[in-house]
Amino acid sequence: MIDVLLFYPDRDAAMADLSDYAISYGGVTLPLWPEPGVIQGAFAFEPRVYVLTGNVVTHTDEETGATIEEPERSYLAWHYVWLTLPERDPDLEARASFGLCADRQAFEAGEPDFVRAAGFTPEQLGASYIEPILFGTRYPFGTSV
Amino acid sequence: MARFSPPQAYWHIRQRKRRARPFWVAAEAVGFYDFTNAIYSSGSVSVANASGGLVDDLAGNWSFAPPNTLRRSNKGLLIEPSRTNSIRNSTMQGAAAPSTDPTNWSNLTGTANGITGSVVGTGTEGALAYVDVRFQGTAVASAGRIIRFEPTTQIVAALGETWTVSSFWSLVAGSPGSSSVRAYVQEANAAGTTLANQQGGALLLTVGPLGARRCAVTRTLSNGSVARVAPSANLVFTAGETYDYTVRIGVPQAEIGAAASSPIPTTASAATRSADSVIVVLPAGTGSIRYTFDDDTTQTVSAAAGSYLIPIPARPSVRYLQALP
Numbered sequence A: 001m002i003d004v005l006l007f008y009p010d011r012d013a014a015m016a017d018l019s020d021y022a023i024s025y026g027g028v029t030l031p032l033w034p035e036p037g038v039i040q041g042a043f044a045f046e047p048r049v050y051v052l053t054g055n056v057v058t059h060t061d062e063e064t065g066a067t068i069e070e071p072e073r074s075y076l077a078w079h080y081v082w083l084t085l086p087e088r089d090p091d092l093e094a095r096a097s098f099g100l101c102a103d104r105q106a107f108e109a110g111e112p113d114f115v116r117a118a119g120f121t122p123e124q125l126g127a128s129y130i131e132p133i134l135f136g137t138r139y140p141f142g143t144s145v
Numbered sequence B: 001m002a003r004f005s006p007p008q009a010y011w012h013i014r015q016r017k018r019r020a021r022p023f024w025v026a027a028e029a030v031g032f033y034d035f036t037n038a039i040y041s042s043g044s045v046s047v048a049n050a051s052g053g054l055v056d057d058l059a060g061n062w063s064f065a066p067p068n069t070l071r072r073s074n075k076g077l078l079i080e081p082s083r084t085n086s087i088r089n090s091t092m093q094g095a096a097a098p099s100t101d102p103t104n105w106s107n108l109t110g111t112a113n114g115i116t117g118s119v120v121g122t123g124t125e126g127a128l129a130y131v132d133v134r135f136q137g138t139a140v141a142s143a144g145r146i147i148r149f150e151p152t153t154q155i156v157a158a159l160g161e162t163w164t165v166s167s168f169w170s171l172v173a174g175s176p177g178s179s180s181v182r183a184y185v186q187e188a189n190a191a192g193t194t195l196a197n198q199q200g201g202a203l204l205l206t207v208g209p210l211g212a213r214r215c216a217v218t219r220t221l222s223n224g225s226v227a228r229v230a231p232s233a234n235l236v237f238t239a240g241e242t243y244d245y246t247v248r249i250g251v252p253q254a255e256i257g258a259a260a261s262s263p264i265p266t267t268a269s270a271a272t273r274s275a276d277s278v279i280v281v282l283p284a285g286t287g288s289i290r291y292t293f294d295d296d297t298t299q300t301v302s303a304a305a306g307s308y309l310i311p312i313p314a315r316p317s318v319r320y321l322q323a324l325p
Helices: A010-017 A104-108 A121-129 B008-016
Strands: A002-008 A020-024 A028-031 A048-060 A067-075 A080-084 A096-104 A115-116 A128-130 B031-034 B044-046 B054-058 B062-065 B076-078 B081-086 B110-112 B114-125 B128-138 B143-148 B163-177 B179-188 B196-201 B214-220 B228-237 B242-256 B271-273 B276-281 B290-295 B300-304 B308-310 B317-324
Touching: A002 A010, A010 A080, A020 B044, A028 B308, A096 A104, A115 A121, B054 B076, B110 B228, B110 B308, B128 B163, B143 B179, B163 B179, B163 B228, B179 B214, B228 B242
Parallel strands: none
Antiparallel strands: A002 A080, A002 A096, A020 A028, A048 A067, A048 A128, A096 A115, B031 B317, B044 B276, B054 B062, B076 B317, B081 B242, B081 B271, B110 B114, B114 B128, B128 B242, B143 B228, B163 B214, B163 B242, B179 B196, B179 B228, B276 B308, B290 B300, B290 B317
16 A cells, blocks of 8 residues: 655645545545545545654643653644555656655555655654554554654 | 345355354345354455454454454454654563663652562563553552653644543452552643643453453543643542552553544554545445444445445444345
């Protein structure tokens, strides 16, 4: 399976760019946007992407008294769309909104070039965390690529 | 309703599965789909689901179904919308005996209200990750121990959203006495200060399959200043009572939705499970389909012959589907 990340200035731009996008499966065509503002959850979702600022923030729970320190995050001001497709789509990879294309089976098999195409540099991928991730995927974005 | 005359193949399989529940089909049915036994009268059943997901059986055992496969068991076919578990670590990464909480969790170990919590170990029961925790001591007050699965500042939420918080609990050893657990959800502002809270019904701590013992609470966020939601469990003790028991805690979940969906294991980040877009080929003459759910209730919706995308049903586990004129 091929996972594709696209990014847009906002959600309206994403819906406009992908207004006709659909995948066919089992004799049925599944549109990416079955209705405005509702993405096709079988093969797409809308994550956020953040980077770490290098600072640490401390939270003290007023009820339990527990203190937790965490790295501070900075969320990038883009609207992201994650698609999972049966195979690579050259049309998507040619768009200005293209972020990356990763081969899930290749990654699980340990192939180092599992990122088949990218609109980001390796350094950007290594510093950018995707949230939420797609359940079952274990791409190392944000840690090392 | 009249009993359906099954095709020969169906009859043979039913003979081998003597414990299988009888499947009654309306006399006017033009097709049927028995998901508990994977027997279909016509055509094929396929699914698009980019992530795969977990599915439970009648005994409460959860297993993993790979991407683009039917989430099917003897309980039926699981058909759910996409959901996100916003708890980043629902598999207890980082937990260590005796006193290290899982990463991002708090108040699981240590002493509070006279009761000491100690991690005994971690593992998996089927597809559910768990942590075993021993609670011992004499409670100095009748109070709950709020076990946090995330800091109150972590999960971004908005006014009007409906959230469900859940977790699995079973008894491993000892006697819990009057102790019980309730799912607990709090509304908080951006600084993590609590604005409102709600807890679910009491789940008694009993021995048995972890996957069949889940507590949950659902709340529609109502405070005008809400900016975060905090998922927890409230383990309740009675003043003066002495406790020494070990519980198994599995896969806590915080999701937007009016009921808990199948558990979504996470390790370091929130994770999204894809929707199940199930497609059946309905025979000629179909005008509607009737779901029969795992609790024997039914739902009928209009449908047409040919490749047909099954709408997300009223209940997630579909035992049978009948195509009706």
